[in-house]
Amino acid sequence: MLTVATWNVNSLKARMERVLSWLDRAAPDVVCLQETKLTDAAFPAAAFVSAGYESLHFGQGQWNGVAILSRLGISEPARGLIGEPGGEARALGATCGPLRVYSLYVPNGRSLDSDHYRYKLEWMDALAGTVSAELRSREHLVLGGDFNIAFDDRDVWSPGAFEGTTHVSAPEREVLERIYQLGLTDLFRVQHQEEGLFTWWDYRGGSFHKRQGMRIDLLIGSRAVAENLSWTLIDRNERKGPGPSDHAPVLAGLQIG
DNA sequence: ATGGTCGATGGTCGA
Numbered sequence: 001m002l003t004v005a006t007w008n009v010n011s012l013k014a015r016m017e018r019v020l021s022w023l024d025r026a027a028p029d030v031v032c033l034q035e036t037k038l039t040d041a042a043f044p045a046a047a048f049v050s051a052g053y054e055s056l057h058f059g060q061g062q063w064n065g066v067a068i069l070s071r072l073g074i075s076e077p078a079r080g081l082i083g084e085p086g087g088e089a090r091a092l093g094a095t096c097g098p099l100r101v102y103s104l105y106v107p108n109g110r111s112l113d114s115d116h117y118r119y120k121l122e123w124m125d126a127l128a129g130t131v132s133a134e135l136r137s138r139e140h141l142v143l144g145g146d147f148n149i150a151f152d153d154r155d156v157w158s159p160g161a162f163e164g165t166t167h168v169s170a171p172e173r174e175v176l177e178r179i180y181q182l183g184l185t186d187l188f189r190v191q192h193q194e195e196g197l198f199t200w201w202d203y204r205g206g207s208f209h210k211r212q213g214m215r216i217d218l219l220i221g222s223r224a225v226a227e228n229l230s231w232t233l234i235d236r237n238e239r240k241g242p243g244p245s246d247h248a249p250v251l252a253g254l255q256i257g
Numbered sequence: 258a259t260g261g262t263c264g265a266t267g268g269t270c271g272a
Contacts (some may be wrong), residue, residue: 010263010272011263011264011265013264013265014263014264014265032269035264035272037264037265061265062265062266063265063271108271108272110271110272124271148272150268161258176271202262202263202272203258203262203263203264204258204259204260204261204263204272205258205260205261205262206261207262243263246262246272
């Protein structure tokens with residue numbers, strides 16, 4: 001059994017204590033982290049070594065920043081996507097044992113009429129191209145990330161509340177569908193079909209306790225990964241207690257390796 | 258419910 005996970009930590013500096021205790025408890029083999037908000041120089045690689053993980057980090061400080069932790073070795077780093085717009089630290093690829101892994105922090109989009117929304121769609125185009133290229137040589141591909149897209153209405157607490165906003169617009173859902181059509185699967189959704197299973201809750205207004213969230217953090221696997229999927233879960237407990245990220249980790253168990 | 262919260266900052270902005 002091989003466990004992969006993704007978690008938007010919303011500042012690794014602010015979250016490090018929780019991340020280390022979660023690693024100890026959840027014992028994942030490969031972890032994709034997003035929003036580290038660190039420079040590469042400030043990334044706490046030594047602390048992860050002490051916890052048993054090799055790591056790669058692609059950061060810029062202040063905003064964005066993605067990392068991969070691995071207990072299965074880590075090699076062949078890819079910083080950024082093929083033809084990626086923006087030049088921000090939002091995508092990091094690595095080979096971890098039998099898996100080719102990407103940690104992804106998709107642009108938020110802000111609003112449907114903003115340049116940042118167009119940037120989001122262009123960024124997703126670059127992701128589709130990169131995935132397509134990776135699939136030519138890799139059988140076992142896993143994308144873990146904060147996609148900032150709720151693929152269908154089951155993935156938001158109130159479809160009415162999201163009308164006219166980002167995360168649910170048809171172009172966003174279509175570009176994610178294009179990635180699925182390359183042969184990839186939303187690993188959590190294939191096992192859990194009900195509505196109201198979320199990975200992100202706004203800090204404001206007690207959203208978590210009101211169960212008002214979105215499912216935007218995804219583990220997406222190629223066919224060879226999906227065929228060997230054993231279990232998936234959202235670690236809701238990590239959204240509780242003092243000093244949580246606004247995102248919960250998502251985990252998957254694979255019968256690989 | 259456009260934010261009453263966070264985290265980057267050290268003004269406000271981004272989510």
